[in-house]
Amino acid sequence: MKIGYLQFNPDFGKTDKNREQIQNKLENIKADIVVLPELPVSGYFFSTKKEAEILAEPIPGPTTNMLQKISLKTGTYFVSGILEKSNGNLYNSAVLISPEGPISTYRKTHLFYKEKEFFQPGNDYFIVDIKGVKIGMLVCFDHLFPEAARTLALMGAQIICHPSNLVLPEIAQQTTRVRALENRVFWIMANRYGSETKKGKTNTYTGKSQIIAPNGKIIHQSSAEGDELYITEIDPEDALKKNITELNNVFEDRRTDIYIN
Secondary structure, three states, X not given: OEEEEEEOOOOOOOHHHHHHHHHHXXXXXXXXXXXXXXXXXOOOXXXXXXXXXXXXXXXXXXXXXXXXXHXXXXXXXXXXXXXXXXXXXXXXXXXXEEOOEEEEEXXXXXXXXXXXXXXXXXXXXXXXXXXXXXXXXXXXXXXXXXXXXXXXXXXXXXXXXXXXXXXXXXXXXXXXXXXXXXXXXXXXXXXXXEEEEEOOEEEEXXXXXXXXXXXXXXXXXXXXXXOEEEEEEOOHHHHHOOEEEOOEEOOOOOOOOOOOO
């Protein structure tokens, strides 16, 4: 299976320009699954909830329609961050898009910092079967909570797709390696780079998107800045091998009888 990610630098609020940039980079790709960053069309650093509401969109909507057209042309499935508007609420979401359109939407369950002022949290985890491979989704700050990745892995996830807008240098680049290792899954972290400034405050995004193997090793990592569309081929069956040694299995050796919930 060919998997990959797109790292780039969206312009805040310039939705048409960002969609055009995404389309130009993806319209001729050859891959099975490609992950985009968190909120790659709207931008991230909102001054007010009203500003977020103006940039939000439904699913299906302009962004999912654009990605569906590319998917129909290339056969690629996309996992993209999206500023979702639904029933009067805003969600920081990840949407899985096929040639037939949006398949499923994951809403970020762990809201970071002032996201709590703008978004409602999601409340569930789930797995989607893509070309016979089980896919799970998380968004950015979810990486810091091992229970989230473990839940997806226990559900059968072989690949975790992770749209991100990371601002804490090097942390997620480490934790995602650990999450991949402790769950024996592939991990695709698509991060953005660049910065956004509002009212004298600046968010600087860390880049270094990466794909991790089930043994925790980095298959590929991008630089801290610069666009990159990276595709690689993996064997998803490797994520079904949960043994660390002949006598140790990361799931079977769990002591759920003594853990604190």
